[in-house]
Amino acid sequence: MPLSSDPARAPWWHLLVPKLFTVLAQGYRLDDLKADALAGMTVAVVAIPLAMALAIASGATPDKGLLTVVVAGFLISALGGSRFQIGGPTGAFVVVVFNVIAQHGFDGLILATLMAGAMLVLAGLLRLGTLMKYIPEPVVVGFTAGIAAIILLSQVKDFFGLMPGELPGDILGRLGGLWAARDTLDLPTLAVAGGGLAVILLLRRFGPRVPGFLVCVVAGGLMVWGLDLPVDTVGSRFGSVELGVPTPTWPEVSLARLAEMLPSAFTIAFLAGVESLLSAVVADGMTGRRHRANCELVAQGVANSASALFGGLPATGAIARTVTNIRSGGRTPVAGMLHALIVMAAVLLAAPLIAHVPLASLAAVLVVVAWNMSELGRIRQLMRGPWGDRLTLVVTLGLTVLVDLTVAIEVGVVLAALLFMHRMSELVALSTGGPMIAEDVDDLSGQPRPPYVAGGLPPGVEAFRLSGPLFFGVASRIADLLDSIAGRPRVFLLGLDGVPMIDATGASKLADLAAKCRRHGTRLILTGLADQPARVLADMGVLELAETAPDFEAAVAGLGEG
Known part of the structure; x- marks a missing residue:
């Protein structure tokens, strides 16, 4: 049944039709496949080191991040409401995933992600996609910058090769522990991390089309291997990285367990929904296309549920990878599907080499990710705005860093709502x-x-x-x-x-x-x-x-x- 061209006459379910169906119905040519294949390969090159780094920062193993790219990345593109969306693990999840694993184990993360997936599917079916776009920018910028600060702090240990022992969970305690371990700084590790960071920044300045993350990881591995440097690698800390055929596993489920994981599930669903729609909006602005917000939420829900069942991490639309896809010539959701398949093929073929990747190189990658997430330019702009917006941003950022991400989101949204009501009351x-x-x-x-x-x-x-x-x-x-x-x-x-x-x-x-x-x-x-x-x-x-x-x-x- 063809989709109605008149939005007023279109039935509600048209809002849930994946863009892939639209693309195939309009005709998919060989030129489209060539363009999508090139874009998918380019994005895959960016995604591989990033997925491993984000998984390690989240307290999981590198293969979990790669598995998330394959499973969730494929489904987000295949079922989503955007032509250009690239899905996978992102920096926004690092803090919440780390805390869930630390407190409830990986089984708890699987359950929380399954619950979040169900919430996202329900939100899409209830057509709440438009409402999620109304999250105030000071809240989004505040908790994103807070997450960036936490990610940056979490990489100090591997960037400088410190050996602080067991670090406290709170930020101030972690800072104290790292400072106390300053005498354990390892110069070879710092050299690898600093060199990798310099490579990424120089390539961004003088060779923006070169995949800086991949070059950083490969160069770091060659440096450690060639000079026989005593630097921690993926293999020395996690063993071999294998991405075999995963089998679905169902977590322990009980009413008490569901209640216990509900706050984490809500946070995962919130982050996945907001970031995916933000990414889709960015893609629309670059291409002149329009995404289907509710279809995107359903796809995010299905993808997160599948990722959890196969042992992966939470996923969402990744803005940087989506932009890379567009700039590389991607035309349809096939590019995102191919990116997932290329990652799977690359890992299957090069699994032994991944074990030689230095953790210091991945730390350099995450330092750049954290810097990009901080969006200091947007913070400076918002801090010139009305006092209420400034207060919302500062409170959300502070609670994210010092207290808890869930609390930060809840307080930020409530504070923004109260300020909105105050402003509306002034209009009456x-x-x-x-x-x-x-x-x-x-x-x-x-x-x-x-x-x-x-x-x-x-x-x-x-x-x-x-x-x-x-x-x-x-x-x-x-x-x-x-x-x-x-x-x-x-x-x-x-x-x-x-x-x-x-x-x-x-x-x-x-x-x-x-x-x-x-x-x-x-x-x-x-x-x-x-x-x-x-x-x-x-x-x-x-x-x-x-x-x-x-x-x-x-x-x-x-x-x-x-």
Whole structure:
């Protein structure tokens, strides 16, 4: 069945159709395959060292990262809602994965990732993809920069070859432990790491098309092997790296276990959803295409569930690899699928060589990843913004580094929501345009609020006008309107022509106002109701408690006739 070209007439399930289906339906040519194969190979070269480095930083073994690229990377491209999305492990997961493994073991990570996958599928089916785009940028930048700082700190040990022993879990304790071990600095390790970092930075400056991560890893391995340097390698710490045919494993499941892993699962789902949609938005901006957000969430859910069942790590859309795919000429989701297959083939053929990769070289890779994640330019820009955004960014960043990623996300989103409500409340004006939520001193002044119309009203008639959205953040003051004016008016006109929307709380408070007017023997007339407020007030029975008029003039004329 062809997809409808008219979004208004398209059934809801069209939002869940993978882009791969669209591409194949439109026709896939040999030229497309050539372009996708070249892009897939380029991205695979970037993905191999990055996947190993991220897995090690997450407290897992290198093969887990490579397995995630193969399983999740293939499914994200095959089932996703973006033509260009490249999926796999990313730096955003490092902190949460490390903590889950440390506290609950790898079996706990599998369960948390399975739960996160189910959450993402459900979010996509409920069409929540658009809502996830509304996460405030200060929250995203704050926790991303916090994760970058933690990743950077986690690589100090391998970058400098320190031997601090068992490090505490908290950041300040880790800093103290690393500083105490400064005398154990290993110069050969530092030389390999520093040389690898220099290679990456120089290639980015003078040879941006050369895969700097891969060159860093290969050059570091040759340096350690050729000079016989006593530097830790993947093989010396983890043994051989093998990517055989994985078999699905099901974790231990119980209600207590599910409750225990719920916060971690929520964090994984949140990160996977937000980062994948951010990556898709970046791809849209570069190509002029449009992704299907809800389809992308479903694909992320399926991919994360499959990755967990086969022993992999959480995955999401990777912005840097997606951009690499686009710049390398990738045209369709086939490029991402080929990238996963190429990684699998490369690991199967070169598994013995991977054991010789120095951990110092992978530390250099992650230092660059952390620096890119920090986005200092965006931080500087946001710190010039309104005070509320600055506060949200700083609090989210600080909680990410010092407390916990889940707490940081929750507090950041709640703080941003509170600030949003405060800003919205400032848009709601009463009568002469003063802010509806006033300081306490205004309530204690004892002065009546100025009426909507200075004169020309019959005796015993008071009129006020509201403008702006009447939502729960400001609705609590509605019921106080009658008490804010002098005496007990015979008629109370409330102009709502400037109110574009009313939520349930606002309607409930209007009902309270109507009930208070009835008790005082005051007629309440609501004027100028727009469609949405009228519908909400009618559905909630508020219009049965008050009179209505199409506008203020009609209400006044009706009083004269009465």
